[in-house]
Amino acid sequence: MTGLLDLAWSERRALLAATAAHLDLVVEALALAVALGVPLGILATRSRAAERAVVGLANVLQTVPSLALLGFLLSVFGGQIGKPPARAALVVYALLPIIKNTILGLRSIDRGVAEAALGLGMTAWQRLTVVELPLAVPILLGGVRVATVASVGMATIAAAIGAKGLGSYIFRGVALADTRLILLGSIPAALLALACDAALGEIERALDPTRPRHSRPRAALAIVAVLGLLGLAAWGWWADRPAWSRGPSIVIGSKDGGEMLLLGHMLADLVEAHAGVTVDRRFNLGGTLVCYNALRRGGLDAYLEYTGTALTTILKEPPRNDPAGVLGRVREALARRDGVACLDPLGFENTFVLLMRREQAERLKVRTISDLRRHLGTIRPGFGPEFMNRPDGYPGLVEAYGLDFARAPREMDRNLLYQAVAQGSIDLAAGDSTDGRIVALDLVELEDDRRYFPPYEAVPLVRQETLRRHPALSRALNRLAGKIDARTMRRLNHEVDGFRRDPATVAREFLRSLGLL
Amino acid sequence: MSATPAVAWREVCKSYPDGHQALRGVSLEVAAGECLAVLGTSGSGKTTLLKMVNRLIEPTSGAVLVRDVPTSEWEPIALRRSIGYVIQDAGLMPHLDILANVGLGLRVQGRPRAERDEEARERLELVGLDPSRFARLRPHQLSGGQRQRVGVARALAADPDLILMDEPFGALDPITRRELQDEFRRLQRRLGKTVVFVTHDIREACRIADRLALVAHGRLVQHGRAVDLLERPTHDFVRAFFREAEAIDAVTEKEGP
Numbered sequence: 001m002t003g004l005l006d007l008a009w010s011e012r013r014a015l016l017a018a019t020a021a022h023l024d025l026v027v028e029a030l031a032l033a034v035a036l037g038v039p040l041g042i043l044a045t046r047s048r049a050a051e052r053a054v055v056g057l058a059n060v061l062q063t064v065p066s067l068a069l070l071g072f073l074l075s076v077f078g079g080q081i082g083k084p085p086a087r088a089a090l091v092v093y094a095l096l097p098i099i100k101n102t103i104l105g106l107r108s109i110d111r112g113v114a115e116a117a118l119g120l121g122m123t124a125w126q127r128l129t130v131v132e133l134p135l136a137v138p139i140l141l142g143g144v145r146v147a148t149v150a151s152v153g154m155a156t157i158a159a160a161i162g163a164k165g166l167g168s169y170i171f172r173g174v175a176l177a178d179t180r181l182i183l184l185g186s187i188p189a190a191l192l193a194l195a196c197d198a199a200l201g202e203i204e205r206a207l208d209p210t211r212p213r214h215s216r217p218r219a220a221l222a223i224v225a226v227l228g229l230l231g232l233a234a235w236g237w238w239a240d241r242p243a244w245s246r247g248p249s250i251v252i253g254s255k256d257g258g259e260m261l262l263l264g265h266m267l268a269d270l271v272e273a274h275a276g277v278t279v280d281r282r283f284n285l286g287g288t289l290v291c292y293n294a295l296r297r298g299g300l301d302a303y304l305e306y307t308g309t310a311l312t313t314i315l316k317e318p319p320r321n322d323p324a325g326v327l328g329r330v331r332e333a334l335a336r337r338d339g340v341a342c343l344d345p346l347g348f349e350n351t352f353v354l355l356m357r358r359e360q361a362e363r364l365k366v367r368t369i370s371d372l373r374r375h376l377g378t379i380r381p382g383f384g385p386e387f388m389n390r391p392d393g394y395p396g397l398v399e400a401y402g403l404d405f406a407r408a409p410r411e412m413d414r415n416l417l418y419q420a421v422a423q424g425s426i427d428l429a430a431g432d433s434t435d436g437r438i439v440a441l442d443l444v445e446l447e448d449d450r451r452y453f454p455p456y457e458a459v460p461l462v463r464q465e466t467l468r469r470h471p472a473l474s475r476a477l478n479r480l481a482g483k484i485d486a487r488t489m490r491r492l493n494h495e496v497d498g499f500r501r502d503p504a505t506v507a508r509e510f511l512r513s514l515g516l517l
Numbered sequence: 518m519s520a521t522p523a524v525a526w527r528e529v530c531k532s533y534p535d536g537h538q539a540l541r542g543v544s545l546e547v548a549a550g551e552c553l554a555v556l557g558t559s560g561s562g563k564t565t566l567l568k569m570v571n572r573l574i575e576p577t578s579g580a581v582l583v584r585d586v587p588t589s590e591w592e593p594i595a596l597r598r599s600i601g602y603v604i605q606d607a608g609l610m611p612h613l614d615i616l617a618n619v620g621l622g623l624r625v626q627g628r629p630r631a632e633r634d635e636e637a638r639e640r641l642e643l644v645g646l647d648p649s650r651f652a653r654l655r656p657h658q659l660s661g662g663q664r665q666r667v668g669v670a671r672a673l674a675a676d677p678d679l680i681l682m683d684e685p686f687g688a689l690d691p692i693t694r695r696e697l698q699d700e701f702r703r704l705q706r707r708l709g710k711t712v713v714f715v716t717h718d719i720r721e722a723c724r725i726a727d728r729l730a731l732v733a734h735g736r737l738v739q740h741g742r743a744v745d746l747l748e749r750p751t752h753d754f755v756r757a758f759f760r761e762a763e764a765i766d767a768v769t770e771k772e773g774p
Contacts, residue, residue, distance in 0.1 A: 116608030119571060119681075120622045120671075121598030130625065134612045 004180045011184065015169075017239060019188050022165035023229065024236030025083060025158065026151045026196070029090030033147060037095045038140065041102025042128065051103065058096040066093075066154065067286075070161050074290060080299040081253070081282055081290070083240065086158030093154055094147035101143025105136025141204040145197060152193040156185065160286035162253065162294070164240055166192075171284045175256045177415050178500055199226045248276075250301035250466055250473075253291050254283040258496040258503060259434060259489065263304045263346070265507035267460055267477060271302075273517050274476035288313050292461075296338045301466040302477070306350055308456035310334065310342075312392060319392035319454045323349065327457060339464045343474060344481035345457035348489045352387065352453045353433045353445040355421055361444045368449040369401055372428070377406045382426035384414030392454055393430070400452040418443065434486055436494025458484075479516055521585045522546040523679055523711040524570055529579035531565050531735075539565045541735040542579070549678070552705050552712040554726030556719060556758070562735040563715045567681050570713060571597045583679070598626060601672030601680035601710075605687045607664040609656040609671075615641070616652040619670045626675065633674075640670035645700060662693035669701065673708075682714045686721065698724050719762045731755055 008015060040058075044051040064072075069092060073085040109132055117131045159167030169185030172178070202222035205211055250271065254264030261283055268279040282300065285291050292314050294300040310330045311317050320326050331342040354369055361367070364375055372379060387393040388411055397403060410426060417429040422441040431438065431445075438445065460477045467474050484492075495506045511517040524547045531540040540562045547553045557563040568574040569581045572593045581588045588596060609618045617624070619640055620633035628636075638648040644666040656664055665685060672680050686694045702725050705712055716722050722729050723743040730740035731754070739751050750756045 110608070110611075112604055112606045112608035113610060115573070115604055116602070116610075116668075118573060119597055119600075119602030119604070119608075120625060121594050121596075122625045123594055126625050130621075131610060135610075 020232045020236030023233040025155050027233040029087045033091045033094035037098030041099045045106045061092045062096045078297045081162035081294040086163035090151045097143040097146040105139035138208040145200040148196045149193045162282035249278040251280045253300040253303040256284045261503040265504045270476050275472040302462040305461045306456035308454045323455045341462045341464045343460040347482045347484045348486040349455040351433045351455045355429045355431050355443040358444045368447040380426045381428040382410040383430045387430045434489040436497040440498040523549045525582040527580045529576045543737045550709045552726045554714045554722035554729050556722045557732035561732045563732045567715045571600050601677045603668050603672045603682040603685045605684045607668030622675045644670045679711045
């Protein structure tokens with residue numbers, strides 16, 4: 001727990017900024033949802049058919065799984081990452097409670113009051129604005145309250161598409177298997193939800209004419225709290241305001257995982273130091289396709305990718321075994337197809353490796369993957385879901401080596417595999433050749449004697465248009481070319497995964513040690 | 518009744534899609550400055566009759582004339598603005614203070630604030646509420662009787678010549694009700710407003726109205742002065758109505774102070 005407090009203290013500025021960005025996202029989304037939901041709710045009270053259509057639509061939207069919705073909105077927003085699609089997702093989920101409570105509020109108006117309004121000769125518009133809406137406000141606000149609390153939670157997921165906020169801590173915590181980071185994101189999010197709930201509760205109370213007024217000190221406290229939350233949100237907006245109101249800057253992204261965070265920080269640091277451009281860091285994005293689509297359509301200017309992943313996942317071509325050929329093919333195809341430049345490789349190759357406990361591998365005399373064939377009846381394999389399904393993963397491995405394991409592989413999260421092998425709950429795992437845990441847990445990698453796993457080189461992908469706008473960019477990024485071999489990468493990863501050090505700090509130290517900063 | 522009636526119902530029928538017939542051909546007139554009580558049990562059609570005057574309900578056939586013009590030719594908003602309307606429980610706006618409630622009819626007609634506040638204060642005094650004490654209170658802070666006084670003040674705010682009242686004192690305790698009935702009667706005489714007053718309480722009707730119209734099962738059973746109805750009832754139903762009232766009076770007199 002002290003570890004958590006220390007971390008929170010050292011992160012206090014970033015944490016506060018993340019909280020502000022989080023709140024800003026929620027406030028903007030809620031404002032939009034109210035602006036959209038209240039008129040829809042009013043419309044729904046005008047006719048049965050309208051109500052069926054509106055409530056039906058809101059219900060359907062509510063049931064769309066959040067990741068599917070985020071993915072869909074990413075393509076709607078043309079690959080733009082960050083706030084716009086995240087905000088849209090929150091609006092979609094906030095609509096239902098707001099619409100429903102608008103309808104409920106308008107329907108719950110006392111019949112005598114409604115009749116008196118008619119009898120006074122009010123027009124439909126006057127009845128709505130002078131009587132119905134003001135009286136529906138307390139119930140309507142109840143809906144806003146429900147939607148707000150849910151949105152504070154939902155907004156954490158938006159980190160997967162690069163929205164700033166507390167979710168980035170949670171995703172980083174998951175990527176680095178660091179509980180402290182997860183708590184660092186979750187606890188403020190929970191507190192924020194409680195604060196918003198209480199603040200809206202106070203507003204709801206103040207607007208309800210039949211409830212007694214608060215004492216002055218309590219009313220003042222409530223006003224200060226509401227203004228404080230709005231101020232925090234405004235600061236969050238200011239810090240993340242649209243690019244047109246800031247100096248020259250580019251957006252660098254990264255996929256999830258410790259290695260990607262490290263390399264992302266290195267690229268960003270180099271750009272800031274040598275190209276005179278500020279960098280908006282959108283790290284830990286949810287996967288290859290999120291990053292690449294954002295890059296292709298202008299939401300990102302650069303991120304780091306592996307050539308093999310580009311070949312199989314982006315270009316959807318079969319895996320190949322010659323690194324130079326893969327790089328050439330990827331470079332040519334991405335430039336021609338999408339206007340994306342592929343800079344020079346960083347040096348190391350990242351590939352799948354099969355891992356065993358050192359003690360067991362020595363006892364069974366297993367040195368190469370072929371050696372496994374002597375122990376097919378007893379070995380207990382375990383793989384991650386991606387490896388199980390990729391053409392250059394398990395299916396091809398079985399074919400290439402004739403590995404017919406007697407026990408079906410256990411499928412588990414790839415971040416848990418290393419620990420599982422080390423503790424003996426499985427005997428064989430597929431991991432990343434550069435993962436620091438190979439060193440930390442004293443695992444041995446089996447030689448790929450038939451050269452089955454294609455070697456993947458790490459290369460920065462940059463939009464050609466961005467390179468034209470910032471001519472110094474490609475030189476700045478290429479300073480890292482050939483500077484990181486597999487051993488170095490493994491050591492750096494171990495700093496982050498094993499010693500739980502901050503990827504940004506480790507990246508900066510490494511660049512300084514090379515004299516690049 | 519030689520002068521133009523303030524309100525006239527001509528062979529008015531109202532039936533609903535489910536087959537229910539609320540009114541089966543009612544003809545009736547109210548002279549200007551007169552107070553007419555429409556008397557009947559619940560479900561008799563008396564409220565339907567009233568709500569046709571300000572077009573809250575439209576007749577299926579027949580016509581309702583207000584100031585000699587059929588309601589179908591009145592623009593509903595303009596018609597309602599020219600008629601005061603008082604309902605049971607007053608129907609005050611809980612989110613507005615008393616002054617705003619009384620001035621609401623003026624507000625929706627676009628009258629400036631200072632003017633409508635002044636008018637509202639005047640009307641509050643008229644119904645016996647001290648503006649300096651009540652103006653800034655909210656409806657829930659008032660007693661039922663006070664709320665109904667505000668309801669009457671609101672109906673008078675735009676100075677209409679015609680006022681419709683739908684069981685306005687029905688939810689009040691007997692003492693408050695009696696008090697309001699007497700005050701209202703005096704006020705009506707003084708201001709000379711035409712009033713159509715719906716009630717199921719025959720004593721209330723006798724106390725307030727110049728004339729009574731007894732409605733049952735959607736038909737007009739008998740109408741005339743209270744004393745005519747009492748002395749020359751044309752229908753058993755009329756007799757029954759009076760007998761009931763006498764029985765209650767007998768009981769209350771025996772047990773009363």
